Amino acid sequence: MTDPDFPIEAAQRLVTTALAEDLGPDGLDVTSSATIPLDQVTTGHVVAREPGVLAGGPVIALVLDGVASLTSGTPPSLEVRITDGARLGVGDVIALLRGSTQQVLMAERTLLNVMSRLTGIASHTRRWADALAGTGCTVLDTRKTTPGLRELEKYAVRAGGGTNKRMGLYDVAMVKDNHVVAAGGVAPAYTAIRERYPDVTIEVEVESTEQALEALAAGARFLMCDNMSVDLLRATVVAAREWVAGRGESVEIEATGGLTLDDAAEYGATGIDYLSVGGLTHSSPIVDLALDLV
Incomplete structure (x- = not known):
């Protein structure tokens, strides 16, 4: 069967x-x-x-x-x-x-x-997944898949103990640096997506603690911390969770960029929810x- x-x-x-x-x-x-x-x-x-x-x-x-x-x-x-x-x-x-x-x-x-x-x-x-065991962090895939094979490659990620982040541009909105520039800021980009697609999950890419707090203030509750050191990531996680806790809310936090198996556990122990790894499907x-x- x-x-x-x-x-x-x-x-x-x-x-x-x-x-x-x-x-x-x-x-x-x-x-x-x-x-x-x-x-x-x-x-x-x-x-x-x-x-x-x-x-x-x-x-x-x-x-x-x-x-x-x-x-x-x-x-x-x-x-x-x-x-x-x-x-x-x-x-x-x-x-x-x-x-x-x-x-x-x-x-x-x-x-x-x-x-x-x-x-x-x-x-x-x-x-x-084995490297992250015990950290409370889950490994995610990305859209960096072989054209025509996305569903199968993402299935293979699940078979290996990982989780699919999004299937494409249609099911999760991700506000990246180019969207911020084109829309005139994080807040205008977030607001425009929420008004046009009220039910879609919105994630905002950030590269510093300050950007993370700006995204939270705009309404984001899903952050992707890109190319942060372990120390910066840990500080950002603390600041972000304190900010939302003061409002009786929660936030999901993902790290990505330049990660390796050797440092996976260290990153996973910073308190993040997810590590996303393009190499699962492209390499x-x-x-x-x-x-x-x-």
Whole structure:
């Protein structure tokens, strides 16, 4: 059964595109079709070649179904042994496939490409989540995703223990320096968004304690502290929480910019709610997965 959190429609679109890219307009694997009878049956194992955290397992069935439709055959049977979000060890068998050898080989590269990419993101995210354990801070992703893969990459972040910040420009308003310049200040920008979109969450980017207090005075209750040192961030958190507490309110605070795994725990311990890390999606190395015939 597919995880209900898995973005099945986005995955189907990707699989359709990827198979067309790999098999061409005629849906053809020239090597396999020339050397292997369509009725030859085999068993294949999807295995981990290195440790990680799995993401993208439901893609296997989608790829097998896609290949079967191209060959007018019955898709190989599938037994999933490890589900998304689980840690992988070297040699772990993620899934067993049994069916047409030709179909299995036609599906191999597409399913591995997608799963290796998503597993890489989940594994990278898990390292950040582990580094922040006990601090009360959560790691967030950003919009720095591969075009066309955002839903899947953000799913992989969730599988790795992270949280999605916003899906796009449409669901959260973020007032950054260019918006402040264009609108004539933090207060005019905040007010304009609140009047036009009264229900949308608004976050304001700040680079100093003074800017944070200005944003709070304008009405913001979600701050993104950009490129602050640990000491400046800690002082800003204290000042911001004292300001809202005096009014019987609360504020969410995020830190971003130049963060590394080595300093994640130190930043997380400043009292912030979130660390956002663009590298979760734009710089995660793949995890090496393979499909072995047995």
